[in-house]
Amino acid sequence: MAASFYNSEPVQNRAETQATFEVENLNPIQGSNTGGRSNRFMEDGVSLTWDDLWVTVAGGRSILRGLTGYARPGELLAIMGPSGCGKSTLLDTLAGRLGPNTRQAGDILINGRKQSLAYGTSAYVTQDDALITTLTVREAVYYSAQLQLPDTMAKSEKKERAEMTIREMGLQDAMDTRIGGWGAKGLSGGQKRRVSICIEILTRPKLLFLDEPTSGLDSAASFYVMSRIARLNQKDETGRTIIASIHQPSLEVFQLFTNLFLLSSGKTVYFGLVSSTNQLFASNGFPCPTLQNPSDHFLKTINKDFDKDIELGYANGIPTEEVIEILVKSYKSSDVYQMVQQEIAQICKQGGKALEKNKRQAKFFTQCHVLTRRSFINMSRDLGYYWMRLGIYIVLAVVLGTVFSHIGTGDGSIQARGSLIMFVASFLTFMAIGGFPSFVEEMKVCDYVDDVLYIIVGPSNIFVFFQIFERERLNGHYGVTAFVIGNTLSALPFLAMVALIPGTITYFIPGLHSGYQHFLFFVTLLFACMMLVESLMMIVASLVPNFLMGIIVGAGIQGLMILVGGFFRLPNHLPKPVLKYPLYHIAFHKYAYQGLFKNEFQGLTFPNVQGGVAGSAPTISGEEILKQTWHIETGYSKWVDLAILFAMVVFYRLLFSVIVKTTEKVKPVVAKFRSATRKEKVQVMVNPSATPLDGENRQCQ
Numbered sequence: 001m002a003a004s005f006y007n008s009e010p011v012q013n014r015a016e017t018q019a020t021f022e023v024e025n026l027n028p029i030q031g032s033n034t035g036g037r038s039n040r041f042m043e044d045g046v047s048l049t050w051d052d053l054w055v056t057v058a059g060g061r062s063i064l065r066g067l068t069g070y071a072r073p074g075e076l077l078a079i080m081g082p083s084g085c086g087k088s089t090l091l092d093t094l095a096g097r098l099g100p101n102t103r104q105a106g107d108i109l110i111n112g113r114k115q116s117l118a119y120g121t122s123a124y125v126t127q128d129d130a131l132i133t134t135l136t137v138r139e140a141v142y143y144s145a146q147l148q149l150p151d152t153m154a155k156s157e158k159k160e161r162a163e164m165t166i167r168e169m170g171l172q173d174a175m176d177t178r179i180g181g182w183g184a185k186g187l188s189g190g191q192k193r194r195v196s197i198c199i200e201i202l203t204r205p206k207l208l209f210l211d212e213p214t215s216g217l218d219s220a221a222s223f224y225v226m227s228r229i230a231r232l233n234q235k236d237e238t239g240r241t242i243i244a245s246i247h248q249p250s251l252e253v254f255q256l257f258t259n260l261f262l263l264s265s266g267k268t269v270y271f272g273l274v275s276s277t278n279q280l281f282a283s284n285g286f287p288c289p290t291l292q293n294p295s296d297h298f299l300k301t302i303n304k305d306f307d308k309d310i311e312l313g314y315a316n317g318i319p320t321e322e323v324i325e326i327l328v329k330s331y332k333s334s335d336v337y338q339m340v341q342q343e344i345a346q347i348c349k350q351g352g353k354a355l356e357k358n359k360r361q362a363k364f365f366t367q368c369h370v371l372t373r374r375s376f377i378n379m380s381r382d383l384g385y386y387w388m389r390l391g392i393y394i395v396l397a398v399v400l401g402t403v404f405s406h407i408g409t410g411d412g413s414i415q416a417r418g419s420l421i422m423f424v425a426s427f428l429t430f431m432a433i434g435g436f437p438s439f440v441e442e443m444k445v446c447d448y449v450d451d452v453l454y455i456i457v458g459p460s461n462i463f464v465f466f467q468i469f470e471r472e473r474l475n476g477h478y479g480v481t482a483f484v485i486g487n488t489l490s491a492l493p494f495l496a497m498v499a500l501i502p503g504t505i506t507y508f509i510p511g512l513h514s515g516y517q518h519f520l521f522f523v524t525l526l527f528a529c530m531m532l533v534e535s536l537m538m539i540v541a542s543l544v545p546n547f548l549m550g551i552i553v554g555a556g557i558q559g560l561m562i563l564v565g566g567f568f569r570l571p572n573h574l575p576k577p578v579l580k581y582p583l584y585h586i587a588f589h590k591y592a593y594q595g596l597f598k599n600e601f602q603g604l605t606f607p608n609v610q611g612g613v614a615g616s617a618p619t620i621s622g623e624e625i626l627k628q629t630w631h632i633e634t635g636y637s638k639w640v641d642l643a644i645l646f647a648m649v650v651f652y653r654l655l656f657s658v659i660v661k662t663t664e665k666v667k668p669v670v671a672k673f674r675s676a677t678r679k680e681k682v683q684v685m686v687n688p689s690a691t692p693l694d695g696e697n698r699q700c701q
């Protein structure tokens with residue numbers, strides 16, 4: 001049965017209980033669909049509309065099925081539905097952040113026009129709190145304020161804004177508590193949620209997406225947090241458009257929302273004023289019982305995950321699947337649905353300004369400076385970033401020095417020096433591969449897994465940092481170049497320390513080539529290799545954002561480079577087409593080995609193992625050993641090898657920037673293309689004789 005609930009009387013035969021839910025909306029502009037909203041709200045704000053929105057994943061499964069709705073300035077839209085119904089997917093789709101294995105069809109218009117979101121045009125508080133765990137709440141929010149707020153704003157003002165926002169989110173008592181992560185408990189889950197919200201509302205964005213902002217909060221905290229978010233609309237003349245997915249809102253929280261988007265299995269059960277929702281349920285025989293929180297009632301009525309319990313009598317014994325079908329059909333044939341369509345057409349017709357990126361943010365140099373400082377503080381506080389690695393390297397260096405102690409200049413020392421150099425250039429640099437924190441987070445099988453991984457590789461860094469970078473980048477806090485510069489500058493002193501201390505031990509215990517110039521070269525080359533591996537891992541992280549896969553790929557690439565670097569198989573003996581050309585020349589280990597071998601052997605002499613043979617000299621020069629034993633290219637200086645390594649560092653970091661920037665540019669184009677293909681398919685399915693839909697023509701007819 002499909003009752004029109006907007007103007008119709010409630011169906012009486014299913015339940016005697018009448019709707020008692022009368023919502024008095026606290027939102028300042030709510031009251032009528034268009035009335036009460038100032039023109040400034042509409043002109044300066046962002047209106048978002050979506051029509052017949054579909055999202056499918058690989059395999060053809062539809063997650064969102066033809067959703068239609070809108071969000072206007074000054075309004076709070078709640079997205080609700082049972083777990084797994086597609087709330088986060090809808091938010092991701094609206095925010096332009098769908099994953100690569102998804103396809104999207106349908107129109108999403110901003111102020112009546114097609115525009116891409118993300119990268120500074122909107123703010124999005126995602127479900128996962130990607131925060132720098134070593135910072136205190138005050139530091140995290142203040143650094144973010146320095147990055148996002150314009151240089152024209154005084155530092156004291158930024159500080160004040162940061163602290164005010166922290167207080168607004170009820171975090172004043174936790175201001176100086178470190179956020180904490182695995183290994184060091186800090187904030188609770190709900191407090192972290194609030195820090196994430198603080199960071200995104202600092203600039204008072206015009207369009208704000210929140211994915212479960214109240215998860216982990218008690219009912220009072222949920223109310224305060226949501227009411228502060230709602231209050232953003234009262235701060236100035238510009239209306240904010242706020243869309244939040246939410247579970248279990250209390251009645252007070254529920255009343256803060258203007259509109260409700262109720263989903264079930266990706267289908268629209270209801271879209272419209274919060275205060276009218278119960279009419280749909282009541283008119284179809286599922287009114288909210290007295291003294292029951294309406295949102296609880298709506299969710300219980302449409303949750304089919306626990307059908308057995310519901311069959312026992314929740315919706316008068318009607319199977320939930322059927323209940324949902326009744327409600328979906330009823331909504332589709334209702335006046336409310338028609339009004340939503342009209343409202344969308346009205347918004348499109350009215351148009352509005354094109355959405356601009358936040359240009360009023362800190363300048364490039366300020367961003368570089370702030371990012372360097374923030375990253376430096378993080379590196380110095382995070383035990384696993386460099387300190388743990390330093391400790392392990394020192395132990396390894398002592399053992400390495402002991403294994404090769406008193407290396408001497410006998411004929412056996414030729415092989416020993418070669419092996420020592422190979423180990424230093426390969427294994428010590430290999431460990432710069434990064435940390436496993438995300439992996440450990442996911443692998444919370446038992447506590448000792450944390451400890452073991454923490455000890456082996458440290459809880460650093462590149463992948464977690466990349467996650468934080470991605471979140472901040474997508475929200476437009478700063479650019480990729482500023483990130484690369486900040487990350488590079490902050491790491492320099494630590495990498496220098498990690499190269500210098502273990503390098504000194506490794507160099508002097510065995511007694512490698514004496515002379516400060518040789519020692520300095522050795523340490524500098526070690527430093528270059530470590531930077532190079534970190535740069536390589538940044539590239540891997542940008543291409544393979546999954547932590548575990550990234551580590552495997554990074555280790556695999558390095559293993560390959562070590563193999564073709566010219567030690568395990570001498571350069572002249574490497575099989576030609578692929579391994580020698582080009583891999584041997586691409587592998588940075590080639591230049592590391594060549595530089596270190598030249599540094600070590602040039603200028604030394606060794607006993608000639610063929611000394612007994614008539615006519616042969618009793619000694620052999622290091623230069624000869626380089627050519628004959630190690631196949632080293634001695635036609636150019638060791639400094640050229642070092643210069644090539646530094647050039648590779650610069651190249652890899654530039655490549656990282658290019659990959660990130662290209663991905664940003666290509667992603668929307670690919671999404672548009674895939675969306676167009678999908679649209680054609682949908683059109684053909686609906687009407688085999690029709691021509692493909694033209695998205696541009698469809699938007700505002």
Ligand SMILES: Nc1ncnc2c1ncn2[C@@H]1O[C@H](COP(=O)(O)OP(=O)(O)OP(=O)(O)O)[C@@H](O)[C@H]1O
Nearest residue numbers: 057063082083084085086087088089090099101102
């Ligand atoms: N990229 C994807 N590939 C495959 N399935 C996906 C993908 N994204 C989402 N899904 C599936 O789509 C459904 C909806 O997911 P979504 O995260 O949007 O739900 P949700 O309503 O936000 O759930 P929750 O309230 O539990 O967070 C789930 O069944 C999920 O497994």
